[in-house]
Amino acid sequence: MSMDTVRTIDRSTGVGILAVVGLVAVYLIALRTDAAWPVFWISGVAFGVICQRSRFCFVAGFRDLFLMKQGRMMRGIIAGLAVGTAGFAMIMATVIPNPGSGVLPNDAHILPLGIATVLGGLMFGFGMVLSGGCVSGSLYRMGEGYLGSWVAIFGVLVGLYAMARTWNWWWENQISMDRLSWLPTDLNYTGAVVITLVLLAVAYAGVSWWERRAFAGMSFTLPVIPGSAAPPAAPGADTTLGALARKVFRAEWTPLVGGIALAAINILIFIRYRPLGVVGEMTRWSTDFANQIGAGVGELQGINDIPGCVPRFVEGTWFTDAFMLNAGIIAGAFTAALLAREFRLRIPRGPRRYVQSLGGGLIMGYGAGLGLGCTIGAFFSAIPSLALNGWIYAIALAIGAYGGTAFIRRFP
Amino acid sequence: MTNESEAPVLDVRGEICPYPMLRTNRELDEVQPGVPELRVWTDHPPALSTIPPEAMKRGYGCEIAERAAGEWEIRIFNAEASAAG
Numbered sequence: 001m002s003m004d005t006v007r008t009i010d011r012s013t014g015v016g017i018l019a020v021v022g023l024v025a026v027y028l029i030a031l032r033t034d035a036a037w038p039v040f041w042i043s044g045v046a047f048g049v050i051c052q053r054s055r056f057c058f059v060a061g062f063r064d065l066f067l068m069k070q071g072r073m074m075r076g077i078i079a080g081l082a083v084g085t086a087g088f089a090m091i092m093a094t095v096i097p098n099p100g101s102g103v104l105p106n107d108a109h110i111l112p113l114g115i116a117t118v119l120g121g122l123m124f125g126f127g128m129v130l131s132g133g134c135v136s137g138s139l140y141r142m143g144e145g146y147l148g149s150w151v152a153i154f155g156v157l158v159g160l161y162a163m164a165r166t167w168n169w170w171w172e173n174q175i176s177m178d179r180l181s182w183l184p185t186d187l188n189y190t191g192a193v194v195i196t197l198v199l200l201a202v203a204y205a206g207v208s209w210w211e212r213r214a215f216a217g218m219s220f221t222l223p224v225i226p227g228s229a230a231p232p233a234a235p236g237a238d239t240t241l242g243a244l245a246r247k248v249f250r251a252e253w254t255p256l257v258g259g260i261a262l263a264a265i266n267i268l269i270f271i272r273y274r275p276l277g278v279v280g281e282m283t284r285w286s287t288d289f290a291n292q293i294g295a296g297v298g299e300l301q302g303i304n305d306i307p308g309c310v311p312r313f314v315e316g317t318w319f320t321d322a323f324m325l326n327a328g329i330i331a332g333a334f335t336a337a338l339l340a341r342e343f344r345l346r347i348p349r350g351p352r353r354y355v356q357s358l359g360g361g362l363i364m365g366y367g368a369g370l371g372l373g374c375t376i377g378a379f380f381s382a383i384p385s386l387a388l389n390g391w392i393y394a395i396a397l398a399i400g401a402y403g404g405t406a407f408i409r410r411f412p
Numbered sequence: 413m414t415n416e417s418e419a420p421v422l423d424v425r426g427e428i429c430p431y432p433m434l435r436t437n438r439e440l441d442e443v444q445p446g447v448p449e450l451r452v453w454t455d456h457p458p459a460l461s462t463i464p465p466e467a468m469k470r471g472y473g474c475e476i477a478e479r480a481a482g483e484w485e486i487r488i489f490n491a492e493a494s495a496a497g
Binding site: 063132223225 | 483
């Protein structure tokens with residue numbers, strides 16, 4: 001038996017409780033500053049906590065299908081998409097009661113669909129497998145102490161800057177001419193929701209079939225993780241509240257729980273504001289920084305005419321609601337990792353891993369700029385928006401991730 | 413229970429997915445094929461659900477113990493030999 005049986009508050013939990021105090025303090029400051037800030041802060045923190053606890057990872061979702069023929073994460077993603085679809089449809093039906101009119105719901109992630117969508121998805125899928133985390137994944141892993149994720153996010157920022165430098169070319173030659181394809185325009189809400197859910201069910205069944213084929217005749221249960229699962233408490237020493245807290249903050253959540261919880265956050269924030277997205281804000285960071293050092297990109301054409309993950313510049317302040325979301329993701333994951341006693345500075349082994357993180361980040365950043373979003377904005381928020389671009393981006397992501405998997409297989 | 417074993421250690425701390433799993437597979441398949449027991453050290457929580465299924469596919473049993481905050485040891489052992497003992 002380990003010494004954990006008799007447990008006092010250890011250092012990690014102690015710092016974790018301090019971090020919770022910090023989260024609340026930022027919330028209270030946000031509350032006095034702007035109506036949207038506290039909502040985006042809470043959503044970001046919840047996003048970080050959910051991802052940290054469920055190890056939610058879009059890269060694993062795609063890559064593990066190819067590498068290990070495992071579909072556990074992808075099934076969680078698909079379940080989240082299904083829940084998101086139901087919620088988003090209800091919200092959009094309130095805003096646009098008559099979808100056949102040709103008017104689109106403003107904030108939904110219905111994005112220009114064309115070459116840029118495909119190329120962006122391919123690059124993003126390849127880059128995320130190379131670096132080992134997508135943009136939102138790298139953000140929350142920054143909070144868990146992964147140094148490689150800090151490098152990856154630096155690469156993403158540089159990639160987004162490179163994209164911004166070439167944006168006007170893409171806009172003039174491609175994106176401005178691309179159409180927005182929203183399924184309810186022709187199919188009405190019922191048809192669009194039904195076809196989306198059917199496609200998701202087919203994908204879910206396909207993943208399960210793929211997995212069963214690989215693991216034919218094998219059945220086993222995963223071993224319990226002692227550091228993560230609640231330790232056996234001494235009889236009488238445990239209050240119900242303490243037991244509940246340990247269950248939530250120490251035990252690992254399944255990807256299914258993670259996917260559904262993320263979808264719930266996405267629905268809640270869309271009710272009042274807009275669906276989740278992280279890279280638009282990061283484009284703003286990188287282009288704004290470039291401006292400061294005299295390497296500005298000038299005016300980005302058309303960005304005020306399209307929804308989704310493009311930078312939104314706010315006059316007079318550098319902090320925005322989107323900043324609160326991204327910062328909340330890092331802070332939430334940091335806090336959850338501490339409370340789970342999983343925070344740790346994780347230093348990559350050898351220079352090759354740094355090159356991978358940076359290179360993957362660069363490719364991913366350019367792809368996210370081009371495809372108008374990452375696995376969150378252009379995929380997890382786009383398919384529930386009943387937008388065709390979400391599906392095309394998803395297919396491109398899968399092909400890109402397949403290429404990335406083949407690549408890292410060859411260069412271990 | 414962690415330090416009782418004298419079995420060889422594969423230290424993949426610092427590595428993230430999929431490398432902890434790929435390196436464990438390579439150890440089991442190529443570097444030490446047929447090894448009766450292997451201890452894998454990792455600080456990457458997702459590896460705790462990717463390494464065991466791959467080891468189990470190869471007929472091994474698995475146990476996970478916490479070494480420190482955010483660090484684990486996965487003990488991979490020959491299931492039959494262990495059941496006999």
